[in-house]
Amino acid sequence: MIEVKHLVKKYGEHLAVDDLSFTLEKGQILGFLGPNGAGKSTTMNILTGYISATEGTVSINGHDIFDEPEEAKKCIGYLPELPPLYQDMTVREYLNFVADIKFVKRNEKRKMIDRIMRMTKITDVSERLIKQLSKGYKQRVGLAQAIVGFPEVIILDEPTVGLDPMQIIEIRDLIKELSKSHTIILSSHILSEVSAICDKIMIINKGRLVVSDSPDNLSQHIGGSKGLHLEVKGETETVKKALEGIEGITKLEFEKNSKGGIVKLSAYSTEESDIREAVFYALSDARCPIYDMHSTKMSLESIFLELTQDNKNSNTTKNSNRLFRKNKQKNEEVYAAGANNQESEHKEEN
Known part of the structure; x- marks a missing residue:
């Protein structure tokens, strides 16, 4: 349905989009994420034909x-950040x-508009001027036009x-319902929302x-696919010191709301590692009783920060560059395979 190959956008010396390639199949919901200035809006403007x-x-x-x-624009409905x-x-x-x-047929127009207004819950304001609406209703009208x-x-x-x-x-x-017959690209800063409704991020x-990748598989890209949530009685530094020496732990994430002598944290490990027993004995040796321990997943917020933080963390930078090269190579292999298949089919037809 959507195929992007080696997309580049430069503004003078500034490289806004750098060799971006991806594909999206019919019925999928893609969560498109990145920090401010990452190139999200530029990419979406190119996809819609708004800029070259x-x-x-x-x-x-x-x-x-x-x-x-x-012909391409006939296939696209677009809601920009500021509704038009x-x-x-x-x-x-x-x-x-x-x-x-959009050249909707005259005999279909009223029925379609009534249906869309019901879908977006704006029927009760259909005869009001848009300038008199609240911001929320304006956003709904913007979605309706898309x-x-x-x-x-x-x-x-x-x-x-x-x-x-x-x-x-x-x-x-509504977005989930639309995905049954539409392909959707969703950009949002509400990461819990993206995680809840997107098939691919x-x-x-x-x-x-x-x-x-899919929301469930994202954490594997930073070596944090499995995790334990812990509530431990003791000092934060003592708990941290006890756990840092355990083989297989890739990341420790402490919650800021720990209080009353109870430290709340998540310990992440590789898919192959089962750290539960080592964690139990390490905290026991440190005389830090475990009040709660259960499996957990690295949050999308944590993954996002890990993959997009600035160059202050050299390991993360190297990891991001490695992932960029890996995805670039993977996309090139997919496109090469697709091109070979098309060439073979063309020869068979002839």
Whole structure:
């Protein structure tokens, strides 16, 4: 459905997107993550045809966004971070206008708009001017315009900004429902939201692909695929010293809200290591009773920080560069295999 090959975008000497390649199949929800200035918005603007690329190609449903922009854009619905609203129109007038731009058939337009307004919960404000709406309702109207025409690909940049918790849950459910017949790219700073609804997560940093995998497998890329959550009685430094010497532990993560002499932490290890017994004896020798110990996973927030923090941590930098090279090589192999298959099929047809 979406195929991006060796995408590069330069602004003078600044490299905003650096040799980015990825593919996305129909029905998948991609969580597109990265720190501010990582190149997320630039990439999404290129995918929608809003700006051009310096190098590389983008294919949407088989149409090149640069060679066949009109056909490619017909397949895309886009909600930018700031919704493109006409404030002096009513909600219904605006959605009618969007439907006309997207060449929705006249006899289908009203039925479609009514359905989309029900989906996004904006029917009750359909006759109000957009400028009179709250930020949350404006965000919903922006989402509604992206859905008009039911395009194959929907790109959402911070779709839940300004929404209250109940509205966020409703939009999350709507995105899941849309994924049954649409391919969705979702950019958000609410990492718990991304983890809850995305089939695949892609993290970029300084324009480079750092890692791309399912939410469940992301932690394996930094050697923290298994973990234990612990509540231990004792001093933090004593607990830390006791655990640091255990073979197989790749990361210790202490919670800041530890109090009353109870230290809360997570100890992560490689997939092959079972550290439970070693942890028990180490803390016993340090005379630090274990009040609770159970399996846990490294949070998406921790993974994100580990993979995108600045060059102050040389090990993380080396790891990020290694992952970039690994993903680049993997994508090149996939594209080469695909090209060979297409060539073989072409020869057989002839």
